[in-house]
Amino acid sequence: MMKFLKLKPTVGLLSIPYSLIFIFFFFIPLTLTFIISFWDYNEYSIIPDFIFENYSYIFKDCFNFEKDMCVTFKTYLSTFIFCFVTWFFTLIIGFFVAYFLAFYVNSITWQIVLFLLCTIPFWTSNVIRMISWIPLLGRNGLVNDFLLSTGLADAPQEWLLYSGFSIVLAFVHLYTLFMIVPIFNSMMRIDKSIIEAAYDNGANGFQILWNIIIPLCKPGIVIGSIFVITVVMGDFITIGIMGGQQIPSIGKIIYVEMSYLQLPAAAANAVILLALTLLIIWIMTKMIDIRKEL
Amino acid sequence: MKKSLTRRNMLKTSTAAIGAVAGAGLLKGFPAIHAADAPVIRYLGTAVNMGDAVQKRLFDDTGIKVKFIVKTTDEVVKTIFTQPNSFDIVDSEYFSMPKLVPSGNLLGMDTKRIKEWDNVTSAFTKGEVAGKKIGDQGTAPKKVMYLKGAKSKEFASEPTQYVTLIPTVYNADTLGIRPDLIKRPINTWAELLNPEFKGKASILNIPSIGIMDAAMVVEAMGEYKYPDKGNMTKEEIDLTMKIFTEAKKAGQFRAFWSDFNESVNLMASGEVVIQSMWSPAITAVRTKGIPCVYQPLKEGYRAWAAGFGLPSTTKGRQADICYEFINWYLSGWVGAYLNRQGYYSAVIPTAKKYMKAYEWDYWMMGKPATADIMSPEGKKLASKGEVRDGGSYEARMGGVACWNATMDENKYMVRKWNEMIAS
Numbered sequence: 001m002m003k004f005l006k007l008k009p010t011v012g013l014l015s016i017p018y019s020l021i022f023i024f025f026f027f028i029p030l031t032l033t034f035i036i037s038f039w040d041y042n043e044y045s046i047i048p049d050f051i052f053e054n055y056s057y058i059f060k061d062c063f064n065f066e067k068d069m070c071v072t073f074k075t076y077l078s079t080f081i082f083c084f085v086t087w088f089f090t091l092i093i094g095f096f097v098a099y100f101l102a103f104y105v106n107s108i109t110w111q112i113v114l115f116l117l118c119t120i121p122f123w124t125s126n127v128i129r130m131i132s133w134i135p136l137l138g139r140n141g142l143v144n145d146f147l148l149s150t151g152l153a154d155a156p157q158e159w160l161l162y163s164g165f166s167i168v169l170a171f172v173h174l175y176t177l178f179m180i181v182p183i184f185n186s187m188m189r190i191d192k193s194i195i196e197a198a199y200d201n202g203a204n205g206f207q208i209l210w211n212i213i214i215p216l217c218k219p220g221i222v223i224g225s226i227f228v229i230t231v232v233m234g235d236f237i238t239i240g241i242m243g244g245q246q247i248p249s250i251g252k253i254i255y256v257e258m259s260y261l262q263l264p265a266a267a268a269n270a271v272i273l274l275a276l277t278l279l280i281i282w283i284m285t286k287m288i289d290i291r292k293e294l
Numbered sequence: 295m296k297k298s299l300t301r302r303n304m305l306k307t308s309t310a311a312i313g314a315v316a317g318a319g320l321l322k323g324f325p326a327i328h329a330a331d332a333p334v335i336r337y338l339g340t341a342v343n344m345g346d347a348v349q350k351r352l353f354d355d356t357g358i359k360v361k362f363i364v365k366t367t368d369e370v371v372k373t374i375f376t377q378p379n380s381f382d383i384v385d386s387e388y389f390s391m392p393k394l395v396p397s398g399n400l401l402g403m404d405t406k407r408i409k410e411w412d413n414v415t416s417a418f419t420k421g422e423v424a425g426k427k428i429g430d431q432g433t434a435p436k437k438v439m440y441l442k443g444a445k446s447k448e449f450a451s452e453p454t455q456y457v458t459l460i461p462t463v464y465n466a467d468t469l470g471i472r473p474d475l476i477k478r479p480i481n482t483w484a485e486l487l488n489p490e491f492k493g494k495a496s497i498l499n500i501p502s503i504g505i506m507d508a509a510m511v512v513e514a515m516g517e518y519k520y521p522d523k524g525n526m527t528k529e530e531i532d533l534t535m536k537i538f539t540e541a542k543k544a545g546q547f548r549a550f551w552s553d554f555n556e557s558v559n560l561m562a563s564g565e566v567v568i569q570s571m572w573s574p575a576i577t578a579v580r581t582k583g584i585p586c587v588y589q590p591l592k593e594g595y596r597a598w599a600a601g602f603g604l605p606s607t608t609k610g611r612q613a614d615i616c617y618e619f620i621n622w623y624l625s626g627w628v629g630a631y632l633n634r635q636g637y638y639s640a641v642i643p644t645a646k647k648y649m650k651a652y653e654w655d656y657w658m659m660g661k662p663a664t665a666d667i668m669s670p671e672g673k674k675l676a677s678k679g680e681v682r683d684g685g686s687y688e689a690r691m692g693g694v695a696c697w698n699a700t701m702d703e704n705k706y707m708v709r710k711w712n713e714m715i716a717s
Contacts, residue, residue: 043393043704044375057709071716131559140564158493161565162549241556244549245499246542248716256501259368260708261375261393 030274037267046263054268075248076276082164082239083232086171090228091221093172094179098220099213101180102187115184118177130170130241137161137169162244170242175231179224186220187213218288226281233277333615338363338373339385339600342554342574343463343635347670348628356622358615367500374399378605383616387600389502389698391438391458394603395447401604402444402456407617410624410641418461418599418640419453423692428597432506432524432699435461435599445606459601460620461640463632466595466690469507470561470571474585483507483514483593486568487541496560496569497538499550501711503698506596507570508534510695514593524699528706535710539717550715561586573636576683581673588636590684594695601640633657634670638687660686 040049062070069077097118105111121129136142137160144160147153159165190213198208214221236251245252250273257266332353337344341364349360363381365373371390373380378399386394394400405411416422421436430436439457440450449458471480476491486495486507498504509523512534520530541547548566551557558578560566571588579586602620604613622628629645632638634653639645646654655661660682667676676682684690701707 044397071713075716138563138565245552246550253712256712261372
């Protein structure tokens with residue numbers, strides 16, 4: 001706050017439009033969501049109140065460890081696993097694609113051409129991109145046809161579609177670019193002379209990668225990870241379509257509650273989801289100070 | 295400029311959040327109907343059975359234009375609650391009435407202004423087909439048809455002048471199957487959980503409808519006989535969901551579907567051979583040249599019904615135009631258009647006038663087709679000699695066992711359904 005006051009008045013004026021957008025489209029809706037999560041509701045209306053029922057229901061039976069794991073924990077566990085696996089694969093693939101683009105492609109023109117190539121999947125809607133996997137992975141799809149005709153399998157492989165596998169595949173396909181862009185950006189800012197100096201001092205390729213490039217790419221990695229993790233945490237369309245609507249996600253629970261006008265329950269779930277996601281991001285930014293690195 | 299923008303944002307945010315509480319009255323509508331030029335009706339609904347042909351014919355006959363606001367079934371209900379003045383007429387389902395009527399957002403419809411009211415099928419008004427009582431478990435239209443007055447928020451048990459919705463369209467739903475892949479007769483709902491179809495079955499992931507299909511299956515399996523499938527107790531919901539959760543864990547279901555097109559894809563690709571399905575989805579699979587049957591089952595059908603309602607603020611010229619539209623809708627051309635899609639029109643005698651004799655025999659009488667049967671878009675649905683799945687109107691609607699429903703324990707049911715999906 002003190003810093004803000006010391007700025008020139010013109011700077012303050014320039015920040016007004018963004019502040020207004022921030023207040024109206026972010027701060028107010030979120031505050032309302034938070035308030036409504038304590039309200040009561042019936043079939044057709046929400047009732048101003050201050051109750052914890054919406055929250056206590058979410059964690060009902062969750063701390064009774066003799067029973068099976070509760071729905072909430074199960075759903076979050078499954079979401080966390082998808083998050084981690086997706087993050088892992090998008091990071092590995094994204095890092096090496098960016099590495100290739102930044103260090104092995106020497107002309108700027110080619111870098112731009114190849115970079116645009118990476119964005120081609122984004123030219124169609126993400127629903128179409130997901131649905132296109134179905135004729136490929138389905139029971140009578142191309143992959144199964146190939147496996148059966150070559151004798152590699154004697155029955156159609158059903159785990160290829162409507163499974164955890166197909167969900168991760170779609171996530172990686174959809175979101176690897178979110179990793180490539182910030183990591184590539186970090187790599188382009190590495191001073192080439194540092195690498196040359198390391199090479200001159202006898203470092204091998206792996207040492208250069210491990211001791212120089214990866215540490216200097218950290219901001220890009222963290223930014224990419226934030227993108228991927230926040231998107232996967234809140235997703236319900238990909239999990240829905242690729243999982244055959246049989247695999248739970250918090251997003252889907254919120255969606256169903258909203259369509260039945262159980263807005264306070266949906267708000268409570270949203271608040272918890274938001275808190276968890278913010279916690280993850282907070283931990284990641286503790287590992288590295290993005291503001292300093294940019 | 296900035297001021298009005300801000301105000302609008304405020305309205306949007308606050309409508310979404312507290313519109314449900316405030317109901318009508320928070321937002322005063324901006325009437326879409328202008329006295330001078332061609333009147334335009336904002337039509338809120340799923341519009342799955344409406345095409346360009348309807349709009350064109352309407353304009354030619356009456357000079358009224360329609361602007362569709364297309365939403366899913368659940369979203370239509372939500373819109374009536376949260377934005378009751380964002381539409382001029384709504385096409386909603388009867389099973390939403392127990393939720394909608396107490397909100398007071400809909401107007402009691404005056405049957406005296408409906409020309410064909412006396413010809414509305416008895417399935418709606420009395421719960422009878424051809425003089426015989428049909429199943430009335432669930433939210434059967436006759437239970438939520440009449441209101442105590444034009445502005446009443448209570449249902450009347452006896453016929454009155456005012457009704458919740460003017461009925462338009464209805465159908466009897468059952469399971470869809472791929473006869474070429476199953477290769478044997480199917481005649482009971484219990485087959486949905488038959489281990490023979492492990493990994494090849496599907497059910498719809500819309501809790502209020504899915505639970506009814508689930509109940510038909512549980513009853514057919516002989517596991518339990520519900521006093522009223524359409525209004526289960528908590529214990530009955532638990533039992534139903536337990537049976538389906540076990541089946542799901544055992545891998546019975548290939549996928550669940552929540553969108554009409556998903557059900558078409560599942561069936562057409564052969565991922566699924568038996569599933570809950572809606573009549574136009576069967577048509578869509580068949581027009582791809584893939585065999586698909588809307589299989590009649592011995593336990594009967596799960597029926598649904600829809601009709602037109604008006605927001606409670608409707609009056610004057612706006613009401614005149616909406617009633618004119620409804621009267622046109624029931625005057626026969628649309629009825630024939632609906633019948634040709636495999637639905638049924640609420641006013642049958644007028645629809646008959648617009649259908650050819652061979653079409654009438656195929657769709658309504660259950661007789662073999664004497665010529666190729668075409669969809670309203672001109673695609674071939676059935677060849678000469680074929681008989682409609684389930685047969686005649688009397689056989690199909692007469693075989694209704696239950697109706698789509700809103701239960702007293704709806705909140706509990708939705709939670710349990712979510713738990714099954716998560717299991």
